[in-house]
Amino acid sequence: MKKGHQSWVFESKPVIISSAAVGGPFEAKGAIAEDFDILHEDIWLGQDSFEKAEKKLLEQACEIAIEKAKVKKEDIGFFLSGDLLNQIVTSSFAARTLSIPYLGIYGACSSSMEGLALASLLVSSKAADYVLAAATSHNSASEKQYRYPTEYGGQKPPTAQWTVTGSGAAIVASKGEGPKVTSATIGRVIDMGISDPFNMGEAMAPAAVDTIEAHFRDLNISPSYYDMIATGDLGALGHRIAGELLNKHGMNIPPEILTDCGLLIYKQDQPVLSGGSGCGCSSTVTYGHLLNRMRKGELKKILIVATGALMSPMTFQQKESIPGIAHAVSIEM
Amino acid sequence: MKKGHQSWVFESKPVIISSAAVGGPFEAKGAIAEDFDILHEDIWLGQDSFEKAEKKLLEQACEIAIEKAKVKKEDIGFFLSGDLLNQIVTSSFAARTLSIPYLGIYGACSSSMEGLALASLLVSSKAADYVLAAATSHNSASEKQYRYPTEYGGQKPPTAQWTVTGSGAAIVASKGEGPKVTSATIGRVIDMGISDPFNMGEAMAPAAVDTIEAHFRDLNISPSYYDMIATGDLGALGHRIAGELLNKHGMNIPPEILTDCGLLIYKQDQPVLSGGSGCGCSSTVTYGHLLNRMRKGELKKILIVATGALMSPMTFQQKESIPGIAHAVSIEM
Structure with missing residues (x-):
């Protein structure tokens, strides 16, 4: 390794x-x-x-x-x-x-x-x-x-x-047929001071951006290396903020590449507010939908950037802001 | 590896x-x-x-x-x-x-x-x-x-x-001076049906025994290899039960070798009931006391078998029993 x-x-x-x-x-x-x-x-x-x-x-x-x-x-x-x-x-x-x-x-x-x-x-x-x-x-x-x-x-x-x-x-x-895990980037905790537990997307977006930047810096590749970069579950608002932040940092990822598991899982007309979240969001979207697309040959190289809000109801009550984290895994066919 | x-x-x-x-x-x-x-x-x-x-x-x-x-x-x-x-x-x-x-x-x-x-x-x-x-x-x-x-x-x-x-x-x-980590054994979850959250030692003892047995089986060594085998935090009762279980399984570890972090940390006259517990028990006893003893040359080879009770107040309320686990790490000077 x-x-x-x-x-x-x-x-x-x-x-x-x-x-x-x-x-x-x-x-x-x-x-x-x-x-x-x-x-x-x-x-x-x-x-x-x-x-x-x-x-x-x-x-x-x-x-x-x-x-x-x-x-x-x-x-x-x-x-x-x-x-x-x-x-x-x-x-x-x-x-x-x-x-x-x-x-x-x-x-x-x-x-x-x-x-x-x-x-x-x-x-x-x-x-x-x-x-x-x-x-x-x-x-x-x-x-x-x-x-x-x-x-x-x-x-x-x-x-x-x-x-x-x-x-x-x-x-x-260690061997067999299927999509291969080629690399992983472990995130740092990033906290921009957001404390609203009904706005996790905004709280986690900077962590996603930090990990995406670290991934490309560490591996010395550019976003165009991937067919798809899917953040964990930022939802509609967090997805927009992450895109803007990436732009601001000079990393322009085209909208057809940058997506979010929280946006992929539900239909537009379902009453899910800003989109899906939870450990089951990025895990089912990745292990179901995205790997199926890879097996069908529709996607060759993807980067999953799963985001997490590391708060608890108690830290919210104690007026703490929400620390975010994101871990990225690269999967290639 | x-x-x-x-x-x-x-x-x-x-x-x-x-x-x-x-x-x-x-x-x-x-x-x-x-x-x-x-x-x-x-x-x-x-x-x-x-x-x-x-x-x-x-x-x-x-x-x-x-x-x-x-x-x-x-x-x-x-x-x-x-x-x-x-x-x-x-x-x-x-x-x-x-x-x-x-x-x-x-x-x-x-x-x-x-x-x-x-x-x-x-x-x-x-x-x-x-x-x-x-x-x-x-x-x-x-x-x-x-x-x-x-x-x-x-x-x-x-x-x-x-x-x-x-x-x-x-x-x-990867290099430097100090005690060396030579092996680790990752435990399975063991649940013998104990459901009393005021008796964690008994609930966790079988997991400690399962991991100790796995360790010696996997490494093909005997308990006498170690100067000390310290379970995580079984306390007085759990420690006794673990000793008995090991005996029953034909693994006789002498009392001068088998000890427990929950018994080492406090004095006999402190009002701590069956002994210490918590993530801070095995971590402070190991990273403070035991590593100091190794650095002084008093101990050469130790096995720390940290035990955990994987329940929550909610699983208790829902009348579940307490799943136990133990992970062992071997440290040698």
Whole structure:
């Protein structure tokens, strides 16, 4: 492996030999529904709590990824997963079910690419032949924990985003067929003083820009290297701000290249305010939709820049601003 | 690097070139007070919240470790940290201050060794020359979040443990002087059905045993290889159960070798019930006391088996049992 400041270049090119995406009812009505392996009409997934529903969602995504990879569960060296629930219990309880040596991670919605970056590092450094990486969120479990009970029906400003009910999982292997992970850039925490939890996009946009700039500086390539650069879940407002910031920094990424997972997942007429968010956003969009497009030959080189807002309801109450982070992973066919 | 199932053998032997431990008033009265770099008489550290106090604790441990290592902050490739607060905000907010590319991790009290294992993997795989690993907990911040406000003065059963107010940090480097990280074993989640949050030791003991067995199986060595095997924070009861379980599995580790960080940190007459716990327990005991003993030549080979209880107050309320995990790291002088 070659290192470049905050980036890792995987010369052995770990392969994503399989991936899976499982979603809920809102995602079933979304713009990329066909790219989900399972779509649940029931937000409860037949469980008696939203949290148990989220665990089932994650377990299903992992099981499908394992099945598609045609490997035995026992051959998977490590399971890396993160989610939004306190103490990332969704991931940990799914790890109990899977019984694969487990590394819990947390980077809010950036957990998807933190997991894929570390999984690729593990494979690349020969720590394992197969690593399972996943990230998950559940709209109602998140709303209940972060905001108000869903039954309360509280109104939100248009800058708010809609937490995706979805789990994405991928198996990274030392060899095999599929899209390859070629590099990763680990982000720094950036905080521009935004403190409105209903405007995460604006809070995270500077972190996305910081990581994108670091990626191109470290790898000494230009944005035109990629067919698509998809930020994690900045939503409409954050996406616009990120584009403006990049321009200001002299990095003009054409609109046909720069997009956002939070904009890709839902249809324009769905009531999702500024777009999708949550660990399940970038993970299902990447592991479902985007990898499918790569497998079909529609995309050759993509950079996923998953963003995370590293606050908690408590830090908000204590009047702290929102620290943002973004981790980028480059995938090539 | 060589792999052995769920273990990593670091042939390049990453070095812990510096480490630091910062503690609070209870730790100042404890059994290993002299091994702390700073001990605060004020549980608030002059801050207006327990959470801000914990952040300061972590920042101090990191700053001291960086200072001792005589490296520039800019030369540290990555910062890995975990804690017990929801959304690991202590770690993320300290990462904002440090401005080092950041990987958030969560394994409850096992976060200390999850961080050291991953930091060593990063250094060993040449992803960075210097990596900062840390873990932290604060008694009052934890009590407030997990149990009752401290002012409430709720009574606890003798099986309960005392969350350490402490932060431990270490800098792992590709070369230099100091104790070397030789291997790591990543644990599976083990759940034996214990659901009493005031009896974490019993819930975590089987996970510690599972990881210890995996370590010796993967590395094909016997417990006598080590001068000391210290579990993370099982406390008195969990320590006894772990010893019994190991015996039952035919692995007789002499009592002078098998110990527990939760038993080492406080004096026998301190009112800490079954012993210390929290991410700050194994991190301060290891990065302060045990590494100091290694540097003095008192210990040559140690295995730290940090244990974590992967539950949340919500999973308890939903009547779930407590999943345990343990990650082991071998350090040799």
